[in-house]
Amino acid sequence: MFDLIVRGGQVVTPQGVQRLDLGVEGGVLYAVSPDLAGTARQEVDASGLHVLPGGVDVHVHFNEPGRADWEGLQTGSSALLAGGGTTFADMPLNSDPPLLDRATFAAKLAAAGRASHADFALWGGLTPVNLEHLPELAEAGVLGFKAFMSGSGIREFPAAHGDVLHEGMRAAAALGLPVAVHAESDALTAQLQAALDGPGASWREYLQSRPVRAELDAIREALVLARETGCRLHVVHVSSGEGAALIAQARAEGVDVTAETCPHYLSFTEDDLLRVGAALKCAPPLRSAQVRDELWAAVLDGRIDTVGSDHSPCSPDLKTAPNPFRVWGGVAGVQSTLQAMLTHGEERGLTLPRLTQLLSSAPARRFRLAGKGELTAGMDADFALVDVEARAELRREALLNRWPQTSPYLGGTYRGQVREVWLRGERVFAQGQVLGAARGRLVRPA
Ligand SMILES: NC(=O)N[C@H]1NC(=O)NC1=O
Ligand SMILES: [Zn+2]
């Protein structure tokens, strides 16, 4: 007798897609097999639906404590569930104060324990002002350390240049934790911005201020440091196939490095930014159709390892400045990752096993989130029931993030409808609504 049996769904595992039943006991997958014998206190009929491992989004900014007016843990985690996610890793900024030491770790842990509907891990910062706190952050249980190689937009979270990044990577290597880098060259982007920012600056100038070569310069520098220090490196939001190629080449040479990209770089181009404006401002910026296609090729051939949302929203008033350089940069997309990938992946031949690898198993493995990311016996019973072929327009009422009107995906027609989401064997999302109290737990890296 199980707690729960989910019958008849098309279950997506790394091996393929197969009609399987899930037997759940104590929140854990006990058996995953065809025509599971036995009974359960609760049986769920998943026929006609796909069963996907819950999404593991290791790149979100939910901004609590301190900036819940931009996004909060309750709204952010609700939107994650609505998009088929069950675990997130929160970035150390843009919460205020940012997560830079033991006390700020404790504050965010307390806030997330109260408000998160999904399980969560926490990134610590790697900045010039907190190098001496990396060991205590490791002890507290951070997933790893996040560094900005160019300005972060947050005064309390300064960029880690040269020696600081080198020292931080050395410390991270000794602690056995990865470093994630926002890789854009500060020297180049600052110089270009100084020349292009001014009265009458348009989105064209913003795009010109952050070219692909700014990303390539910074990736090269980070790879040199990772090679030298032996640090595990994760390059976040890679926006170009060339960037992915540099990373893949270093990996082939023995550097322990992985690459992430985001759905917005795979869904939109710079022409969309010129048309839509602020909702699509991000850094690195959107690229040409050709660069986007090269990035897709890297996603399909394995040079890109993970896809995270980089959900980095703000209140709508921060998206209205007439000068694009003054607009907050960040895309509000945490709920749309799965739909964007199902929709744009269809025409490019992205299979469901590969999709769930990018969204679930690869990030869980890379960051040692034990029990997460795969539907095999022994793992947490975290999964989404998805009608993969259902297509619908994304409407504002469906979005559960703090400011649905800031989503650049609004009004688009997307493939895939998330019907239910289960976290550790309990139904936490159904019929467009989050169910029950916040019961998210901290996941420390194994
Ligand atoms: N501070 C912050 O979240 N910045 C993010 N926004 C964005 O578009 N790229 C980033 O790194
Ligand atoms: Zn970034």
Ligand SMILES: [Zn+2]
């Ligand atoms: Zn980010």
